[in-house]
Amino acid sequence: MAKVAYQKLEDHGSAYWGLLALNAIVLLAGLGAAWVMEHRGHIVTGMTNRIVWGTPHVFAVFLIVAASGALNIASISSVFGRSEYKPYARLSGLLAIALLIGGLAVLVLDLGRPDRLIVAMTTYNFKSIFAWNIFLYVGFLAIVAAYLFVMMDRRASRMSHIGSAVGGLAFAWRLILTTGTGSIFGWLVAREAYGAAIMAPLFIAASLLYGLAFTVLALAGLEQEKRRDLLSDEMTGKFRGLLAIFILAVLHLTAVHHLTNLYASERHGVERFLLLAGGSYTVAFWVGQILVGSMVPLAILALPRLGRSRTALIVASALCLAGGLAQMYVIIIGGQAFPLNLFPGMEVMSSFQDGQVAAYRASLPEVLLGLSGLSLAVLVAGIAVKLLPFLPRPTQ
Numbered sequence: 001m002a003k004v005a006y007q008k009l010e011d012h013g014s015a016y017w018g019l020l021a022l023n024a025i026v027l028l029a030g031l032g033a034a035w036v037m038e039h040r041g042h043i044v045t046g047m048t049n050r051i052v053w054g055t056p057h058v059f060a061v062f063l064i065v066a067a068s069g070a071l072n073i074a075s076i077s078s079v080f081g082r083s084e085y086k087p088y089a090r091l092s093g094l095l096a097i098a099l100l101i102g103g104l105a106v107l108v109l110d111l112g113r114p115d116r117l118i119v120a121m122t123t124y125n126f127k128s129i130f131a132w133n134i135f136l137y138v139g140f141l142a143i144v145a146a147y148l149f150v151m152m153d154r155r156a157s158r159m160s161h162i163g164s165a166v167g168g169l170a171f172a173w174r175l176i177l178t179t180g181t182g183s184i185f186g187w188l189v190a191r192e193a194y195g196a197a198i199m200a201p202l203f204i205a206a207s208l209l210y211g212l213a214f215t216v217l218a219l220a221g222l223e224q225e226k227r228r229d230l231l232s233d234e235m236t237g238k239f240r241g242l243l244a245i246f247i248l249a250v251l252h253l254t255a256v257h258h259l260t261n262l263y264a265s266e267r268h269g270v271e272r273f274l275l276l277a278g279g280s281y282t283v284a285f286w287v288g289q290i291l292v293g294s295m296v297p298l299a300i301l302a303l304p305r306l307g308r309s310r311t312a313l314i315v316a317s318a319l320c321l322a323g324g325l326a327q328m329y330v331i332i333i334g335g336q337a338f339p340l341n342l343f344p345g346m347e348v349m350s351s352f353q354d355g356q357v358a359a360y361r362a363s364l365p366e367v368l369l370g371l372s373g374l375s376l377a378v379l380v381a382g383i384a385v386k387l388l389p390f391l392p393r394p395t396q
Contacts, residue, residue: 030372069211293323
């Protein structure tokens, strides 16, 4: 393999500035939406005291999970010694940081009182998985930043043992981070749609899928700006195989999760709700996650002629991300919409909508706030590749 050098994004066209301008507008709209939600209250959203995590949380968790998986390319290079992935290691680390910043920004702005974050940072309840996640997220940012420094600093990059050690720490930390994010739902036993240990490995598999899909789309966009190929035919084939494996992994764990619930009689109600009678949640599951986000990409990648093309890989990646948003929507909002079983085995009657499915409709401020997190990630990555050498430039 030829020696790999890196460069900034220099010979780009006007589309680069147009993309940054568009995402800056979306980011400003999201900040305006957060201001409206803070000053007028969450009454302007579709969230209630029954649906406390809305569309912004869907985007936030989606971006945080994707951030962990985006680092996978760098891990394959440094931890597993696959040199063919080395040209994309720096970009992999950058995308991980950008996506996590975007997701955390949405979470902070959706608190209603962003200043309350100070309380979360100074007062800890270590019985809560949320308290642990603060350390996981901040630690991830610090470790990946150190990982990038080791890769980009000339003296540090010559010390292979330092790079391997930091790379190994980053690999382990991202697995712990995604486990913690999945455990937010896996440990919520009060919600029948959650409360399952398989949530942790399911989120790890989803992170690998989303992270790779974001990496493919980022490389495709940068190829258009640099007007030359960043992905060889060999790497296109490798990414195609990895994407198919990750899709199958998410499908397998999703099937195991629902089959496990169906085996337990007390969870037949929530499974019927999500899989058959949940309205928009059922549609999001079968059409969004399974059909658009899994089966169609697999079909595209499996076609003998079409599946080996770069365009097929890009389309399949975009569909996987659309399916990922649908998956998070079903897990987060659908899981809350199903009524709580406050006293298992007993009949409960009151005047407060007991046993009724919670109504939810996303409002414009919620959607704008969620999209602004994605735009912030694009802006961070787009500006970084302009200022620092993240892009591969093979030399002889």
